[in-house]
Amino acid sequence: VVFRGWFDPHSQLKFITDIRSAKAMSLLSLNLDPGVLDWAEACWYFPKTREQFRVSGTLNLITATCNETSHQQARQETWQQMSDNGRIQFVWPTPGADRSTDPQAFAPPAPDQKQPSENFCLLLLIPLAVDHLELRGEPQNRCLYTSIAGEWSMAQVNP
Amino acid sequence: VVFRGWFDPHSQLKFITDIRSAKAMSLLSLNLDPGVLDWAEACWYFPKTREQFRVSGTLNLITATCNETSHQQARQETWQQMSDNGRIQFVWPTPGADRSTDPQAFAPPAPDQKQPSENFCLLLLIPLAVDHLELRGEPQNRCLYTSIAGEWSMAQVNP
Numbered sequence: 001v002v003f004r005g006w007f008d009p010h011s012q013l014k015f016i017t018d019i020r021s022a023k024a025m026s027l028l029s030l031n032l033d034p035g036v037l038d039w040a041e042a043c044w045y046f047p048k049t050r051e052q053f054r055v056s057g058t059l060n061l062i063t064a065t066c067n068e069t070s071h072q073q074a075r076q077e078t079w080q081q082m083s084d085n086g087r088i089q090f091v092w093p094t095p096g097a098d099r100s101t102d103p104q105a106f107a108p109p110a111p112d113q114k115q116p117s118e119n120f121c122l123l124l125l126i127p128l129a130v131d132h133l134e135l136r137g138e139p140q141n142r143c144l145y146t147s148i149a150g151e152w153s154m155a156q157v158n159p
Numbered sequence: 160v161v162f163r164g165w166f167d168p169h170s171q172l173k174f175i176t177d178i179r180s181a182k183a184m185s186l187l188s189l190n191l192d193p194g195v196l197d198w199a200e201a202c203w204y205f206p207k208t209r210e211q212f213r214v215s216g217t218l219n220l221i222t223a224t225c226n227e228t229s230h231q232q233a234r235q236e237t238w239q240q241m242s243d244n245g246r247i248q249f250v251w252p253t254p255g256a257d258r259s260t261d262p263q264a265f266a267p268p269a270p271d272q273k274q275p276s277e278n279f280c281l282l283l284l285i286p287l288a289v290d291h292l293e294l295r296g297e298p299q300n301r302c303l304y305t306s307i308a309g310e311w312s313m314a315q316v317n318p
Contacts, residue, residue: 092298092317099301099315106298139251139265142258156258158251 001123003042007074010150013042013055013125016078019063020094024121027061042125050135055127062122071122079116090117133159160282162201166233169309172201172214172284175237178222179253183280186220201284209294214286221281230281238275249276292318 001023004014017024030038038059045052062071079087091108093100100106111117130145140159145152160182163173176183189197197218204211221230238246250267252259259265270276289304299318304311 089298089318094317096301096303096316099317139248142255144255157255158253158258159248 015123017121017123018119052133054131057126057128060124064118075122084110087111090119174282176280176282177278211292213290216285216287219283223277234281243269246270249278
């Protein structure tokens with residue numbers, strides 16, 4: 001996935017996905033028991049600064065049928081900010097299914113620029129912990145940030 | 160983790176880890192029920208070729224007490240190929256514990272270059288599936304490779 005920016009409150013990390021993708025289907029099946037199995041981590045390594053970030057938290061999949069207004073608005077805005085090339089992938093044949101042999105299947109008419117495809121989902125990661133490792137330190141520095149009831153605390157730990 | 164090369168048979172992906180690290184402790188606790196919860200994925204994205212690889216399979220943690228000769232030999236050789244800077248981290252204070260306040264804790268004598276530290280583990284990922292996505296294609300190309308009883312098969316799927 002590609003990081004698509006932040007969503008407030010709580011500096012949620014924003015991604016997009018197709019409701020027909022394995023990751024969305026997996027999350028939708030987990031919704032039977034929300035908050036237990038939707039734990040996820042996003043990891044970055046920045047080669048220039050030699051820093052590693054591991055952001056952990058819970059996922060929230062915003063589909064076309066979600067009722068929360070701010071979520072639907074963010075879903076719509078994110079769709080509108082995408083390129084035609086990005087948007088058209090949501091009306092391609094089902095991801096992960098046997099390759100379509102129809103040469104026209106991947107060249108459908110461009111979808112509406114304003115109204116998101118039914119397949120288009122926002123995926124929000126609500127950060128609850130951050131493991132930050134600086135390899136450049138002498139020896140190295142590592143901090144664990146933890147959010148409990150919205151309050152962040154920090155602890156220095158051994159790398 | 161850093162990819163440390165291949166281990167044959169079956170082109171296993173080689174990593175190293177500290178037995179005191181969260182990932183090793185998690186795997187050791189899973190050994191009560193091996194083969195079920197040790198599924199893992201290694202993902203790469205190559206920006207120049209715009210290719211994405213997701214290698215899935217099971218993990219095998221090779222500790223100081225493993226009996227398999229070829230595994231112990233690989234563990235020893237990997238240790239010997241490392242730099243002093245890499246080796247010394249395995250005799251540092253416990254990773255993830257409260258930061259040590261002893262200024263000498265991170266400057267111990269260099270460990271033996273031949274005999275691996277007791278804390279030093281090899282981590283092998285036995286690949287059983289590969290999801291290969293080429294974003295450069297027109298539209299894009301995606302192949303799923305699957306190994307069943309050591310025989311690999313390939314299927315072209317929609318991106």
